[in-house]
Amino acid sequence: MFKDKLQNISSAVKEDLKTFNDIFHQSMKSKVALIDLIVRYLLRQKGKKIRPLLVLLSAKISGNINERTHRGAVLVELLHTATLIHDDVVDNAEKRRNFWSLNKVFKNKVSVLMGDYLLARGLMLAVENKDYDFLEIITGAVKRMSEGELLQIQKTRKLDIDEETYFQVISDKTASLIETCCIIGAMSTSVNSKFLSALKEYGFNLGISFQIKDDILDYEGQSFLLGKPIGGDIKEKKITLPLIYSLNNVPKEKSNKIRKLLKNQNDKSVIKEIINFVKENRGIEYSYTISKKYADKAKKSLEVFPPSETKIALESLVDFVTERKN
Numbered sequence: 049m050f051k052d053k054l055q056n057i058s059s060a061v062k063e064d065l066k067t068f069n070d071i072f073h074q075s076m077k078s079k080v081a082l083i084d085l086i087v088r089y090l091l092r093q094k095g096k097k098i099r100p101l102l103v104l105l106s107a108k109i110s111g112n113i114n115e116r117t118h119r120g121a122v123l124v125e126l127l128h129t130a131t132l133i134h135d136d137v138v139d140n141a142e143k144r145r146n147f148w149s150l151n152k153v154f155k156n157k158v159s160v161l162m163g164d165y166l167l168a169r170g171l172m173l174a175v176e177n178k179d180y181d182f183l184e185i186i187t188g189a190v191k192r193m194s195e196g197e198l199l200q201i202q203k204t205r206k207l208d209i210d211e212e213t214y215f216q217v218i219s220d221k222t223a224s225l226i227e228t229c230c231i232i233g234a235m236s237t238s239v240n241s242k243f244l245s246a247l248k249e250y251g252f253n254l255g256i257s258f259q260i261k262d263d264i265l266d267y268e269g270q271s272f273l274l275g276k277p278i279g280g281d282i283k284e285k286k287i288t289l290p291l292i293y294s295l296n297n298v299p300k301e302k303s304n305k306i307r308k309l310l311k312n313q314n315d316k317s318v319i320k321e322i323i324n325f326v327k328e329n330r331g332i333e334y335s336y337t338i339s340k341k342y343a344d345k346a347k348k349s350l351e352v353f354p355p356s357e358t359k360i361a362l363e364s365l366v367d368f369v370t371e372r373k374n
Contacts (some may be wrong), residue, residue, distance in 0.1 A: 053368055058099065060361040061104040064113050068100050070078045075122050081327060086154060086162050089115055090129065093145045098365070099229045100125045102251065105365070106233025109350075109358040110243045113236075119173055120182055120232040126170035127186060128200045130275070133163035138197075139284060184233055189228040196220030207307050209287045211296075217257070222262075223255025230254075246352045250362065253346035260339040263288035264332055265373070267323050279319035285310055289338065290331035297329055301351060316361060343370045 058065055091259070100121035107117040135141070135245045136149040137159050143149060151159040167190075174182045203209040209217075230251030235242045254333045266281045267290050281288055287295075295303040306325055309318050326332060343366045353359050 052206065053364070054098075057361045057364045057368060058101055060357045061108055061113070063100070064104050064108075064118070065097070068097075068104065068118055069126075071118050072100070072122050072125055075126065075173060076166065078165075082158070083150075083162070083165060086150065086158070089147075090150070093147045095145060097125070098369075099225065102226065102229040102254075103236075104235040105358055105362050106230040106247045106251075107237045108233075109239030109353050109356065109362065110234040110247070116177075116179065117233060117236040119177055119179060120236050123170045123174055123179075123182060123186060124225065124229050124232060126166045126173075127190065128160065130166040130170075131225075132161040133159050133166070135197075137163075148275040157313075166180050167175045181235060185228055185231055185235075187225045191330045192224040196224070204285050205286070207285065207287060207311060209292065211260070211289070211292050214287075214289055214292055218256060218259040218333065219252070222259040223252050226255030226258060226336040227251035242352050246349050250346050253342045253349065254366060254369060257339045257342040257346065257366070260289055260335055260342070261370055261372065264290060264335050264339070267326050269331055279316075279323060282310065282319050282322050290337045293334040294329035294331035339370055343367075 070075065071090065073087075076083075076090075078084055078087075101120040103124060104113060104117060107113045107120075133150050136144055137151045137156050140151070141149045142152050149159075150162065154162075169184065170186070174186070196217050196219070199213070200209075200221065203213055203217070227248055228251070230247040231244065234247045251327070263281065266278065266288070268278075282291075291306075295306060298306075299362070306322060309322060312318075346366045347363050350359055350362055
C-alpha cells in the first residue's frame with residue numbers, strides 16, 4: 049500500500065525519474081572490477097529514492113526540469129548512498145533494506161573506501177559541469193551531517209541528551225540533506241527568492257518530521273518491514289524523542305533506573321522493558337504530535353505556489369513520510 053502511494057506521488061515526474069536512474073547508474077561505473085561488483089550489489093537494494101524525488105519535484109514546481117536538475121538529483125543520491133555506507137560501518141550494522149550490509153559482505157575497509165568513491169564521484173560530477181553553487185550547498189550539508197553524528201555520539205556516551213540537543217542533532221544529521229535536495233532542485237530551474245525560501249523551509253520541516261517518525265518506528269515498527277530489528281536505537285544507546293519525553297515525565301528515581309538499564313543493557317528483555325516504559329509514559333504519542341506539527345509546517349510553506357499536480361505531490365509526500373511503516 050505504501051509502495052503504491054509513493055508511486056502515485058512519483059507520477060508527477062515519472063519520466064524524469066527514469067532519466068535520473070539511467071544517469072545515476074552510469075555515474076557509479078568504474079574500470080575497477082571490484083567497484084562495479086559493489087555497485088551491482090548496491091543497486092539491488094532498491095530504496096524509496098525520496099531524495100532525488102524531492103529534487104525533481106522542487107525543480108518542477110519552480111520551473112522546468114533540465115539537465116542540471118538531473119545532475120543535482122544524482123549528486124544528492126550519491127552523497128546519501130555514501131553516508132548510508134559509512135553509517136553502517138560506524139554502527140556495525142548487519143542489514144540494510146533486508147540485504148546484508150556492505151560492511152558485512154565486503155568488510156569495513158572496502159565499505160569506507162566505497163563510500164569515499166561515491167562522494168568523490170558526486171563532487172566530480174558537479175565540478176565537471178561547473179555546478180559550483182551546488183557544491184557550496186552540498187559541502188555545507190556534509191559538514192552539518194558530520195557535526196550532527198558526532199554530537200549524537202558525544203551525547204550517547206554520557207546518556208544526557210535533552211530535547212533541545214536532540215533537535216540540533218536531527219536538524220544537522222537528517223533535515224540538512226532533505227533541505228539541500230529541495231534547494232538544489234529549486235536552484236536548477238529558478239532564481240525566484242520566494243520559491244527558494246519556501247522550498248528550503250519545506251525541506252527542513254519535512255526532514256525533522258521524517259526523522260521523528262523514524263525514531264518512533266524504532267519503538268513500534270515491524271522488523272520485517274524496517275529491514276532492521278526493533279529497538280536498534282536502544283541497543284546503540286541512542287536517546288531519541290520518545291525516550292527523552294518519557295524520561296522527563298517520571299520521577300528521577302525511575303528515570304535513573306531506565307538510564308542505568310540503557311547503559312548496561314545486553315539482552316532482549318531489557319530492550320522490551322525500555323520500549324514498554326516509553327509506551328506507558330506517552331513518549332510515542334508525544335512524538336507523533338511533534339512530527340505532525342512539523343509536517344503541517346512543511347505543507348504551509350508551499351502556500352506560495354499555485355495549485356498544480358506537483359504541489360499535490362509535495363503535499364502527499366509529507367503525508368507519506370508521517371504515515372509510513374518503514
